[in-house]
Amino acid sequence: MSSLFANKVVAVTGAGSGIGRAISLGLARQGATVHLADRNAEGLTETADLIGAEDGKATITELDVSSENELAGWIEQIGSTSGRLDAAFNNAGITGPAKRIEDYPLEEFRRVIAVNLQSVFLGMKYQIPLMKRGGAGSIVNTASVAALTGPGGMSAYAASKHGVQGLTRVVAMENAAHGIRVNAIAPGWTETPMVAANSKQNPGFAALAQNAIPAKRGGTPEEIAAAAIWLASDAASYVTGHMLTVDGGMTIGGFEL
Ligand code: NAD
Numbered sequence: 001m002s003s004l005f006a007n008k009v010v011a012v013t014g015a016g017s018g019i020g021r022a023i024s025l026g027l028a029r030q031g032a033t034v035h036l037a038d039r040n041a042e043g044l045t046e047t048a049d050l051i052g053a054e055d056g057k058a059t060i061t062e063l064d065v066s067s068e069n070e071l072a073g074w075i076e077q078i079g080s081t082s083g084r085l086d087a088a089f090n091n092a093g094i095t096g097p098a099k100r101i102e103d104y105p106l107e108e109f110r111r112v113i114a115v116n117l118q119s120v121f122l123g124m125k126y127q128i129p130l131m132k133r134g135g136a137g138s139i140v141n142t143a144s145v146a147a148l149t150g151p152g153g154m155s156a157y158a159a160s161k162h163g164v165q166g167l168t169r170v171v172a173m174e175n176a177a178h179g180i181r182v183n184a185i186a187p188g189w190t191e192t193p194m195v196a197a198n199s200k201q202n203p204g205f206a207a208l209a210q211n212a213i214p215a216k217r218g219g220t221p222e223e224i225a226a227a228a229i230w231l232a233s234d235a236a237s238y239v240t241g242h243m244l245t246v247d248g249g250m251t252i253g254g255f256e257l
Pocket of ligand 1: 015037038039043095187195
């Protein structure tokens with residue numbers, strides 16, 4: 001087991017489930033002190049218990065990532081308890097309803113943008129000064145293949161994830177000379193508990209979706225986490241402003257012969 005994160009302090013949002021939980025566990029296994037945030041207190045406790053069972057170090061904070069007060073307070077608290085921040089994963093997100101644009105309610109659009117995009121803006125706004133104080137840092141934002149494609153019915157989600165890529169590039173540009181790297185991951189179809197439960201309920205749709213993926217299967221949260229953790233680690237020390245797709249080939253395009 002490598003220990004690229006020994007003695008490092010990291011922050012993860014959406015840590016109560018799925019990809020965020022896998023990132024948190026992976027980081028703790030590599031020696032990091034992990035600060036976990038989510039709006040789901042039960043999920044947070046479960047993640048912290050999994051980390052604790054392996055003698056890892058985690059703290060939990062229940063918050064809404066779209067709230068400036070709550071996010072700023074969390075980062076301030078990390079600064080005062082751990083004294084620094086080496087890496088941050090702005091990962092919490094929601095899909096929103098699936099509706100054509102003419103039927104898409106504005107308040108739903110605003111909610112998805114607030115949770116998926118405003119949260120990444122706010123996260124970085126408060127993480128960057130703390131990282132600058134320590135003279136280095138690395139941020140990984142969770143986008144999606146919907147940052148590259150136009151999935152019908154998902155206007156707010158795709159707009160939010162395209163926005164995450166834009167924010168990632170801007171903040172990477174602004175901080176490259178300060179030793180802070182900023183990247184994104186773009187997961188494809190990932191078998192988080194929610195996706196797995198939907199697949200069980202609707203196996204026909206799941207089979208269709210999986211057959212459209214060149215790898216012929218969905219990814220695991222651990223496979224997405226591995227890419228995110230690599231991007232945040234010193235192993236990726238010259239990678240910044242990049243969005244790494246982790247999608248089993250979903251966005252290759254073209255056809256197999
Ligand atoms: P998930 O639902 O398992 O986990 C998301 C977590 O974010 C949950 O614990 C939830 O409570 C938390 N969350 C949601 N809104 C929040 C808020 N306002 N404040 C605080 N926490 C909040 O889903 P996941 O698949 O692990 O998603 C993680 C990220 O990956 C999301 O940004 C999602 O858009 C992205 N993603 C997922 C897939 C996929 O197929 N699962 C594909 C591409 C991108």
